[in-house]
Amino acid sequence: MASKTVFLEHTADVLFESSGASFEEALENAAQALFETIADPSKVRGSNSLDVAVHAVSLEELAVATLSRLLSEEDANEWFFKSFRVTEFAKTTRGYSLKGIVEGGDANREAGRMTVKAVTHHETRVTQEGNSWKIRILLDI
Template sequence: MTNSPFIYLDHIADTRFIAYGDSLEHVFENSALAMFNVIADVSNISPEVEFDVEVYASELEDLLVHFLSELLFLFDAEETLFGNITVHEIQQTNGIYSVTATISGEPIDSSKQNFRTEVKAVTYNHIRVEKTDSGFETEVVLDL
């Protein structure tokens, strides 16, 4: 594991990253931060606007894709750049996984925020959620 909570990998026409965390909750948080950091520099985003998110899926990999896709939808629909992600809980009940989170950020303002590129979608290409010796690791490919 590196000192960074995520790293970027080379991928043709898309962006691919690996995120790290000491728990499932933290690796989902770091995956979301990695995704938003592709869009813009999120290191100084203020928590002006807040949303609660709850997503369900039958597999952890599906849960990650649905979670990141929901955040990307909120970015577009609410015109808000998110830089603060708190995953409260990931659990499995009766074979269904769920994630509950609170995300916050500030309204999009290109004069204030350093935008990099547009993310069109979260893909299933190379998607993985794995338990490691030091916690958890995800791998995600974003369609640009």
């Protein structure tokens, strides 16, 4: 199975582009790239889940807001996440909204890889080419 994320060269931070057959799938793959940057999902122990809801005026803002929310929840709960699934996605009169479920476990030294300080707006891009969506994200490490 081909990877749904390509990590791109960047001098000081982590830049990646995730793809999917829909915006939701591309966002799920971007969340997975965030999680894999922070920790090794195969070494995350435990099984916790959390519902998240995010609203934004554009798809770019929705991608950054969703990943930022996941990053802050991971930090606040002292968890490492291993999967994210979009359960609802809609265009609204004020932009876009989504709901999703994130799963993970307690943060542990064996799983940890690096600290991500923030999901930035810099270089964020959401594109649709035919039946393929791409989300480009820059993580501040």
